[in-house]
Amino acid sequence: xxxxxxxxxxxxxxxxxxxxxxxxxxSWRSAKAAQLTGPDRDFRWRRFRRxxxxxxxxxxxxxxxxxxxxxxxxxxxxxxxxxxxxxxxxILWIVLLALADAVSSLQxxxxxxxxxxxxxxxxxxEIYKQRQHEAPSDEAENPTAKKADGRSDDQLPFSEx
Numbered sequence: 353x354x355x356x357x358x359x360x361x362x363x364x365x366x367x368x369x370x371x372x373x374x375x376x377x378x379s380w381r382s383a384k385a386a387q388l389t390g391p392d393r394d395f396r397w398r399r400f401r402r403x404x405x406x407x408x409x410x411x412x413x414x415x416x417x418x419x420x421x422x423x424x425x426x427x428x429x430x431x432x433x434x435x436x437x438x439x440x441x442x443i444l445w446i447v448l449l450a451l452a453d454a455v456s457s458l459q460x461x462x463x464x465x466x467x468x469x470x471x472x473x474x475x476x477x478e479i480y481k482q483r484q485h486e487a488p489s490d491e492a493e494n495p496t497a498k499k500a501d502g503r504s505d506d507q508l509p510f511s512e513x
Contacts, residue, residue: 358421365414372407376400395460399453406449413442 383396420435 355422359418362414362417362421365417366411369407369411369414372410373404376403376407379403395456399456402449402453402456406446406453409442409446409449413439413446416442 380396380400383393383400388396416435416439420432420439423432423435425432
């Protein structure tokens with residue numbers, strides 16, 4: 353009964369790792385099916401590699417936890433310490449990979465947000481120019497007139513947020 357109780361957490365960790373591997377593979381297949389190119393494909397590929405490595409290491413940590421539970425510390429102290437030190441180092445590496453994944457995702461999202469802001473500003477500037485060309489008679493009659501929203505014609509119709 354003791355071995356069954358001590359195997360619950362390692363078996364749960366192994367099960368979670370297998371589920372994560374399957375989810376990572378499915379995610380990569382859907383990214384490949386979308387036929388992404390350039391930076392998007394590179395980002396997804398690097399993320400897939402990081403997550404697969406983390407998931408595989410989590411499964412290995414679960415297996416080592418199971419082995420560590422079976423080792424009698426008094427009979428094999430060096431092996432016992434080695435196994436649990438390896439488990440600790442694997443989990444530390446998994447945490448570092450998770451942090452790298454988070455930082456990478458944050459940087460990508462920030463870059464995409466900046467690109468969207470620039471694209472939006474360019475489109476709004478084009479709209480503004482187009483409106484200026486369409487309604488030159490209003491400007492000729494009263495060049496300093498304020499619009500209904502309180503801005504004059506020389507102010508751009510968008511905010512920096």
